[in-house]
Amino acid sequence: MIDFAASFFYMLPDLNAFTVFTGSNILQYNPSMKHKLIRNATRHFAEMELAPIAAEIDQQRIFPREILAKMKPLNYFGLQVPQRYGGANLDSISAAIVVEELSRICAAVGLCITVHNGVAVYPLLKFADSRQKETYLPLLASGHAIGAFSLTEANAGSDAGSVETTAVKNEESYILNGTKIFVTNGGVCDVALIFALTSLPDKKLQSSVFIVESKYPGFLRGEVEDLCGMRANPVSSLFFEDCAVPESNLLGKLGDGMKIGMATLDNGRLGVAAQALGIAQGAMEAAVKYAKERQQFKKPIASQQTIQNYIADMATEISAARLLLYRACELKDSGAAFGCEASMAKLYCSSVASRVTSLSVQIHGGYGYSKEYDVERYFRDARVTEIYEGTSEIQRMVIARTILSQPVL
């Protein structure tokens, strides 16, 4: 009953719930047995099912439907959905661990799962009325429908208030017109949350959110984007041409767009942070393995102090990133405001991912620049974590705004 992989393992006696591995392949904050088992289960799945295809689906831009079909009964699509809607009812650290472990092997699948759970299902859990929940949660939690969240437009990204898609009331429907771009899961989503400008009773224009099914007439998809990383995810544009959405599919109240959008992005940032963390972890493990194997000057490059310094920095930053992320998750589950901490986690995890993947390529030398090695993919995948779900610049804005709004003591 021994995990031979964890050959260096320290259990701090006074902090039973806090296990730190300093082995070659595991670095985990492990607050509980449940989190450990969730990590093991996801890691086992990812290594068995995703590792063999991760490079190919990246290069060929294949959305791995067969693998996703295996993930559906295992509750990957309903991580935090209550069991009565068919979900797994996990806490936020568990959900982060799942995304982290998927992304450690295949970030594009991690992306599909985190977007579906974090920004499509989550706002329904938080803002939907009971009819909307009964209709959409079982579909989404079982994975029968894949979700997407769609705010970004050609002229509205960081500036979420500049959305130009419109929703005009017509009898018992809203008629949507406009174009959304860079929609993660866009090429395959069955249900999308769409931000559109609506006219309030006082004639003010404010954004609102609509639950839009892909089968509604006037819902059209653009070509799948040819992106630098996360290539197995079908990121696409969505076009709305006189797309009629039932009035009952308005999420929250008319004009709630900003409120729902900001709350959703706070949560989505935890997911992107988890994803970045998983990429960094995978890249570091690859670097450690390579550094021990690669011989130059008749000894492994891991015996060179420069390489040791790189590895020490990677491990330290990953540990710090993990603690920051799990703290934000804990804060969320406690019911407290967690937006600032989510931004910190997202900002830091994504910059760690970029640094660690870059160093990992450096340790691999020429091989790291080749598609023969996974680190080349990790390097490309990491880059976007500093961009989507709010750029690093926007995260700093959110953090600074929170800090500066606190009274000076």
Next chain:
Amino acid sequence: MVTELPWDEKTGSLRRDLSSGMVNPACKRALEAALQIKEKHGAFISVLTMGPPAAEEVLREAFAMGADRGILISDRMLAGSDTYATSFILAQAIQKEVSGYDLVLCGAYTSDSETAQVGPQLAEELNLPAAAYAENLTFSGRTLRVRRLVDNFRETLEMELPALVTISMENYEPRHTSFAGLDKAFQNADLLFRNAADLHITSSILDQHSSRTKVRKIFLRKSQKDNIIITGAAASAVDEFLDKFEGRIGAVIGKSIEAKKRG
């Protein structure tokens, strides 16, 4: 694999502080076999393990996969048990806590010591018919048919329930664990915790059934394989091969293969 583990050279036991627990891979396959029997014929699955308190996670995982009940036997007094003592203790627990069982499934061997002894010894303690290294189980009524692979020979055995079977790594690829299952495993799992006193195992009983063996050294045996090339015409090559090896092959498979020599 065994020699890669952190062994304590003084005591001959595993440094559990340097290793992290997990479900033994062959035991996970035994559980998968049990789950498939449950799905096909209906069953109530009790999972037993003996180990430190942290071994609870093994039972939680088994519960998440579909087991109905878990029993953890944990006691400082039982630490360091060899296969003989372990099978005695497991037998006491089964007799006390799992009445009316039909089938005991064990992993054929553990990844940490690979003795493969506990299952067969447990069958002796429980006085059950047994088969080791099974790769497939089928039932007709209360007759269990076991296919097993030993020394590259496949054989099929039949026995009446109740019986004990150890499951090898050939088959019964374990299912993936679902998150809803894991969540439930931490909400309402039926788990029993038993120490030596609960099982009426006193120190005097334990003395009688205590470990008979002591691990003195763990080492990787140097390979003694040689490639032997026999040349010549096919018939004479076969004769030469049999001359050299028929005794050893016969000893391994337990029957004589003495061939008629060609004239």
